[in-house]
Amino acid sequence: MNYNPDRVVLLRQIERMTQKRLAEETGMAQGTLSKLQNKQIEFTDDAARKISMATDYPLSFFLDHDEPAPVVDLTYRHTSSASVGELNAIAAEYALLRSVVRKLSAALRLQSKTSWIDVVAPHESELEQNRIERLADNTRTHLGLDKSGSIPNLTRAIEKRGIVVAPLHALTSKQTAQLNSDGVTQPNGKGIPVIGYSTKGHTGDRLRFTIAHELGHLILHRYRRPRLYREMEREAHQFAGALLMPQRDAELIMPRHLMLADLVRLKAGWGMSISSMISRASNLGIIDADRTRSLRIQLSARGWRKEEPVHVGDEHPILLRQMIVAEYGDPANPDKGIDTFKAENGLNVPFRFLDQWTGGLKEQGSSIGFKSKTFHQTDN
Incomplete structure (x- = not known):
């Protein structure tokens, strides 16, 4: 059979497994595995079966020729000290998930429901706050949501419009804590869009913001990519806030002398964290820099940066x-x-x-x- 040696590399990336460890698990010589991966020797049926038995991957996995997306095409944030293994594990598992979605889509003959993203997605090099606000409003319209008011279930609204949302093990098991992103997507990918997210230790409000943030990447960075990565993140953050709490609502319900007590009251109804609402009020100019700084200091002093009051339930994709x-x-x-x-x-x-x-x-x-x-x- 025409086994693909690149799939052995992909397996090792997903499992964060060294070549030495795989050799031990399979009983194969490490040198043989190295030559197999580098296509210096034939990937035989015997070798494929040994790796399959040792790792519980089906033989069909090694026959697949789907190419994973380049790491730079994905949107997860990481620190400069993030290990290559962590980054590769996320990219590899995301590639596997996208491949599954493509296969299911083809088998079920599903028609795309995401042409609206191409309609909404901007092309200009720079996006001002007002432009992002309008893009978020347009997105609400295409998702079939009211132009004002909170979103009862953001995940379900996105799924109904043809975007797959799923938790990724590689994001959830960030072993060295070098990654500071809770989500990942591929804005320029073909086929059904996929949003991956982490579930580890995160509250419902944070998960909602993560999904809104990745949706922002899918739309804002479909046809454009700011020169600096932090600009991409800033835009996606602004989009997420605007999607979850439209500008007119924010200006109506947030007083100029915003207090933490106001934000605690608003959190349950809007499904947004207190921290993200502070950012939203600041971005819209509802509160000035001094008030923003004061609220963040109060947030830290009460220990709410790690654990905020008011429970927001999780949303479960289906x-x-x-x-x-x-x-x-x-x-x-x-x-x-x-x-x-x-x-x-x-x-x-x-x-x-x-x-x-x-x-x-x-x-x-x-x-x-x-x-x-x-x-x-x-x-x-």
Whole structure:
């Protein structure tokens, strides 16, 4: 069979596994693995089976020729000291997720619902605050949302318009804490857009902002890329705030002498963190620099930077699960479960990834959700 050596590299990146560790797991010589990856020797059926058995990746994974996107095309933020292993793990898992979405889309013959992004996406080199506000308003319209008021379930609104949202293990398990981003997407990608996010230790309000932020990247940076990365981040932050709390609403409900008590009261109704609302008020000029600084000092003094008061519930995506069940289960009886063998080999991915990305799937003939082991290793 025409096994692809590049998939061994991808596997190692996803699992953060050294070549030495993979050699130990498979019983293969490290030199043989090195030559295989560098295409100096043939990737034989025997070698593919050994790696498959040791890692629980289906043989079909090594037959796939999907190319992962360049790291620079993705939007997650990282510090200058972030390890290459962390960055590669996120890029590799995101590539695997996008590949699954493409395969499901083709198998189900899904029609794109995201042409509206091309309509809304700007082309100009610089975006002023007012322009970002209008883009956020237009996005609300295309999402079928009211022009004012809070968004009850942002994730569901996005999914209804054809964007897949899913948690990524590589973001959730940031082992050295060098990454400071909770989400990732590929603005210039083809096909169904995909937003990945981290669930580890994050509240519902932060997750909502992360998803709004990545949606901002999908729209604002579809056809343009600011010269400085921090400008991309600033634009996406402004967009997220404008989407979650339109300007007219913010100016109506936020007093000039904004107090923390006001923000605590507003948090539950708007599903936004107190910190993000301070930024929103500051960006709109509702409060000046001194008031902004004072509120942030108060936030820190009360320990609210790490844990704010008022609980905002999590939003749980369902689109990817629906797609998998439609192809590998019985849509008329989703509780029956899916054929895990067909799913693995049809999508060229270990079932545990499908399980993680959907928040839990059920096997046919099983009365409980399938929860497989995690195999992720460090690259230390």
